[in-house]
Amino acid sequence: MNVQQARIESERCLQCFDAPCTAACPTHIDVTKFIGMIRSGNILGAAEVVKTSNALANTCGSVCPQEIFCQSVCTRAQQDSPIQIRELHRFATQYERERGYSIPKVFPKKVGKVAVIGAGPSGLGCAYELAKFGYDVYVYDSGRPGGVPRNSIPSFRLADDELDLDTKFLSQFFALKRQTIDAKSFKNIVQSHGATFVAIGLGLDRSLGIPGENLKGVVPVLTFLEKAKAKPRSMKIGKKVVIVGGGNVSLDAAATAKRLGAESVILIYRRSEKEMRVWKSELEEARAQGVEIRFLTNPVKVVGKSRVTGIKCRNTRLSKKKDKTGRPIPVEVQGSDFVLEANAVIVAIGQKIKADWLGGIKRTSAGYIKVDDDFQTSLPGVFAGGDVIAGEGTVVQSVAHGKHAAQAIHEFLSAK
Numbered sequence: 001m002n003v004q005q006a007r008i009e010s011e012r013c014l015q016c017f018d019a020p021c022t023a024a025c026p027t028h029i030d031v032t033k034f035i036g037m038i039r040s041g042n043i044l045g046a047a048e049v050v051k052t053s054n055a056l057a058n059t060c061g062s063v064c065p066q067e068i069f070c071q072s073v074c075t076r077a078q079q080d081s082p083i084q085i086r087e088l089h090r091f092a093t094q095y096e097r098e099r100g101y102s103i104p105k106v107f108p109k110k111v112g113k114v115a116v117i118g119a120g121p122s123g124l125g126c127a128y129e130l131a132k133f134g135y136d137v138y139v140y141d142s143g144r145p146g147g148v149p150r151n152s153i154p155s156f157r158l159a160d161d162e163l164d165l166d167t168k169f170l171s172q173f174f175a176l177k178r179q180t181i182d183a184k185s186f187k188n189i190v191q192s193h194g195a196t197f198v199a200i201g202l203g204l205d206r207s208l209g210i211p212g213e214n215l216k217g218v219v220p221v222l223t224f225l226e227k228a229k230a231k232p233r234s235m236k237i238g239k240k241v242v243i244v245g246g247g248n249v250s251l252d253a254a255a256t257a258k259r260l261g262a263e264s265v266i267l268i269y270r271r272s273e274k275e276m277r278v279w280k281s282e283l284e285e286a287r288a289q290g291v292e293i294r295f296l297t298n299p300v301k302v303v304g305k306s307r308v309t310g311i312k313c314r315n316t317r318l319s320k321k322k323d324k325t326g327r328p329i330p331v332e333v334q335g336s337d338f339v340l341e342a343n344a345v346i347v348a349i350g351q352k353i354k355a356d357w358l359g360g361i362k363r364t365s366a367g368y369i370k371v372d373d374d375f376q377t378s379l380p381g382v383f384a385g386g387d388v389i390a391g392e393g394t395v396v397q398s399v400a401h402g403k404h405a406a407q408a409i410h411e412f413l414s415a416k
């Protein structure tokens, strides 16, 4: 979007009172305000409004699924089409980027020490807000700040420099400690800080639990995406790739495999298209790239001697019974087995927590960290947010968790 296009789009905004878009944005960016500023030509002011509410302003400008948040409730859609809110959000932050990122305002005097474990969207969102409250913030991460957006979201969807803008800006607000946390260091951290925020995401891929899964060429999706992002040139993928899964991450894997030169990419999913938990835009994009999707298909065995040569599948039908997610349970159709040839099988059926050091901190029935309404865990003074409490979510939801947890941490420390 250029200045003129942004102005024209901003003029379509109805400037609703109690705007539903602001309520639908998990970080509650004041959408009508920043769009009004673009309309009046104060674009740097608009960027400031976005950035004040959302610590990962540039990143969200690129990857926020606006079709499920702000844009999905836009009042203008009742007249013709919704305002392109994310595009305007992106326009404002890009405009600021070209003119130099603004220096943050002076914050109040430091009032205590808080630790944040994990420098992904949730940890960064929390650290930023805590620093605004005046705390000394220490962020621990085994790698560079950015979490999944840094390591796994493909570069063709999120350029490294977009994320770098956010992380460089945010790095002014905390001390980063490169360290992999274990049981001993966790205990020390909790004891030496007034409060601790755990935002370690979901680092472990779930496995299929079928025979042949240990054959060479069967790759967990995070491993695949991380390698493809870090070393795309040395990455070799076979001609025929089968991906197991039905979420956005599986679509990212499919698009990445195509870009790495796979001739055939088949995604198998055990339910129908209706039950897929994907953003429609990503699904359409994958199809446009030639990714084939086979619905109502379950993998039963990976075939091969030492290396994968195929995957044995079975058709399914949907039962009337529903599972915990509210979706119909797929039932295998006996006698419907067939084999898909494959040089590589990518397993993308979800992630779980990768940490054996959380001790007695209570978990939900799904295995995530259990928190109360204030994001506090069962261990007093230890808070948690992001994917680690809610399962696979989005960048903006994770930033919002961090932001709201920071408020709760501030109240917790103020009451001491």
Ligand SMILES: Cc1cc2nc3c(=O)[nH]c(=O)nc-3n(C[C@H](O)[C@H](O)[C@H](O)COP(=O)(O)OP(=O)(O)OC[C@H]3O[C@@H](n4cnc5c(N)ncnc54)[C@H](O)[C@@H]3O)c2cc1C
Pocket (backbone or CB within 6 Å): 063, 064, 065, 117, 118, 119, 120, 121, 122, 123, 140, 141, 142, 143, 144, 145, 146, 147, 148, 149, 152, 153, 154, 157, 179, 180, 181, 182, 199, 200, 201, 202, 203, 225, 248, 249, 252, 354, 355, 385, 386, 387, 388, 392, 393, 394, 395, 396, 398
């Ligand atoms: C492939 C993929 C594509 C996605 N695409 C999108 C998208 O387009 N749009 C969108 O909104 N969302 C997307 N998501 C979801 C989004 O990235 C996540 O919801 C979000 O990153 C979760 O943030 P988090 O801070 O909770 O955890 P993470 O991003 O996982 O960050 C956790 C951090 O904790 C650190 N950590 C973990 N364990 C330790 C330890 N023991 N010691 C020290 N540090 C540790 C990790 O190194 C990491 O930096 C995608 C997710 C994936 C996997």
Ligand code: SF4
Pocket (backbone or CB within 6 Å): 024, 025, 026, 027, 028, 029, 031, 054, 060, 061, 064, 065, 066, 069, 070, 071, 085, 086, 089, 396
């Ligand atoms: S962060 Fe996402 S939901 Fe919020 S205004 Fe921007 S595009 Fe919309």
